[in-house]
Amino acid sequence: MGCETSLVADPGPTAVATATAKAAKTGSSATALAPGFRFHPTDEELVSYYLKRKVTNKPARFDAIAEVDIYKHEPWNLSDKSKLKTRDQEWYFFSLLDKKYGNGGRMNRATGQGYWKATGKDREVRHNSQLIGMKKTLVFHSGKAPDGLRTNWVMHEYRLIEEELERIGALQV
């Protein structure tokens, strides 16, 4: 079953190379916001501010999003890894995407006890009407593909599109 929750992952497949480095951070050092304050970023804010700054190594005004290897954890263990202790059942992470086969487009989305499966079509994320990223929604299935059992765990994955990575210089070596 699992409760009705959602995770938001912000993978930058090309540039976020340090994704697992700080994954050992525990929930005990999480920041609790004052009553009434919430971290409710729009898709545009997540991609144009947080993900872009991450990829270009610029600090954010508030260090709100932890780096975690999403696929090294089961969804119910992720809340502990969040930098923000929220009253909402929603958490935000940066995670490095793990390509299944060298240079193919398919990602390895299995965890120890299940796998994340994409659902629906990717949606565009725009900033000042310019396309800068895509949003993919995934549902956690417990067990082994293709016989896993659908759960209520939902993840929204945001990525910068290649053109935007080029524009901001994140594809240069």
Add this chain to the structure above:
Amino acid sequence: MGCETSLVADPGPTAVATATAKAAKTGSSATALAPGFRFHPTDEELVSYYLKRKVTNKPARFDAIAEVDIYKHEPWNLSDKSKLKTRDQEWYFFSLLDKKYGNGGRMNRATGQGYWKATGKDREVRHNSQLIGMKKTLVFHSGKAPDGLRTNWVMHEYRLIEEELERIGALQV
């Protein structure tokens, strides 16, 4: 006309006596939250935390709500008075209620160019299932009652009920 906006006022008719004292605070010193962060308190948080602390003179963890005499301003001038500079068209204020006639229950809700008129029934605000406050919704009408023109400005007014004021000792002299 006016845009689709809402104000939230937190009047404590008995105890918030300093309501107008700091109303001269200008918007220029307002705090802008980091991207993605919003002040989206629930009714319960507004009443059980912010209003109750205000009435009992306890500081809030974050000084998020300015004291303003709501009825000394037209709604479109209020955003300037907010302590938080938000991207949302919603502002929060503490305001002292102004009784129309000495000890009657009716409030004076006129501004210079119009008046706030209650709409619908007051709703209960509960904390741990105990009734602690009421929420009233008002719509701004421009012109003079009863011939004012309805606008899109909406205010939600929260107050502590008498029993709660007694419980927290705010009615004692």
